[in-house]
Amino acid sequence: MGNDAEQAIVARNIGKRYLMRSRRRVKSGQGRGISIPGRHHPDDYMWALRHISFSVRRGEIFGVIGRNGSGKTTLLRILAGVTAPTAGSAMIRGHVGALLGVGTGFHPQLTGRDNILLSGAIMGLTEEQVQARFDDIVAFAEIGDYLDEPVRRYSSGMGARLAFSVSAFLDADVMLVDEILGVGDAGFGEKASARMKAMLKDGRSVVFVGHAMGTIRELCSRVLVLDRGRQAFVGRTDEATAFYEETLLGRGRGSAAKKAGHRRTDS
Numbered sequence: 001m002g003n004d005a006e007q008a009i010v011a012r013n014i015g016k017r018y019l020m021r022s023r024r025r026v027k028s029g030q031g032r033g034i035s036i037p038g039r040h041h042p043d044d045y046m047w048a049l050r051h052i053s054f055s056v057r058r059g060e061i062f063g064v065i066g067r068n069g070s071g072k073t074t075l076l077r078i079l080a081g082v083t084a085p086t087a088g089s090a091m092i093r094g095h096v097g098a099l100l101g102v103g104t105g106f107h108p109q110l111t112g113r114d115n116i117l118l119s120g121a122i123m124g125l126t127e128e129q130v131q132a133r134f135d136d137i138v139a140f141a142e143i144g145d146y147l148d149e150p151v152r153r154y155s156s157g158m159g160a161r162l163a164f165s166v167s168a169f170l171d172a173d174v175m176l177v178d179e180i181l182g183v184g185d186a187g188f189g190e191k192a193s194a195r196m197k198a199m200l201k202d203g204r205s206v207v208f209v210g211h212a213m214g215t216i217r218e219l220c221s222r223v224l225v226l227d228r229g230r231q232a233f234v235g236r237t238d239e240a241t242a243f244y245e246e247t248l249l250g251r252g253r254g255s256a257a258k259k260a261g262h263r264r265t266d267s
Helices: 072-080 112-122 127-141 144-148 156-168 186-200 213-219 237-248 256-260
Strands: 007-019 045-057 061-066 087-092 096-099 174-178 205-209 222-227 230-236
Touching: 007 072, 007 205, 045 072, 045 087, 045 205, 045 222, 061 072, 061 213, 061 237, 072 087, 072 096, 072 174, 072 205, 096 156, 112 127, 112 144, 112 156, 127 156, 156 186, 174 186, 186 213, 205 213, 213 237, 222 237, 230 237
Parallel strands: 045 230, 061 205, 061 222, 096 174, 174 205
Antiparallel strands: 007 045, 007 087, 222 230
């Protein structure tokens, strides 16, 4: 993983498991499955992530890709401190900002104005820092006269625009970003995409979960590929995206990633 002092993020052997209600049982002496409150068999658990190790250098944009259900969002939630890993650890240097989904932290009974202030506090900003960004947030969100209306009266598009705008003006040393560029209408989506790309190119360390391979190739220097909660590949973006598309999605033949090795882990 290189010199830890040069790393913004060092993840070591991260694992996360969940108790599955449909599997809650224990084995009796006769081998029958019976339910006993408070006691669980290993088969009662599902591992969402297992044996994930990688590092992110200071100033690097690091991509995470994988099919739906591969554990991408779970990994971001662990890095953000939203949930704790079952195994392993993640070290992050600096202030962390997380864009894990629009609307996080919004209170439906509060106005848009109050929710901007509340969201800023949740993100670790002082009131002065929020006020310094307030006009830019409101202008970017395009919510007009609804600023002082309760968020519960907003359309889904208005709520998405305001939530993205709040997140987009966050200052952080490390950004954890779940791809949310498709918010609001088409016009706002283009503006949000441009703002996101600018944020990702300003020298911050970034972990970017993406689905559009064009954006991943444009932004990221290295990429982690997840497959069913496992680390399938870590390496250069061109090799990682080729592995994902050709090996996991079955597109094309003669994969360059296959020549590099299916489970390369240059983390």
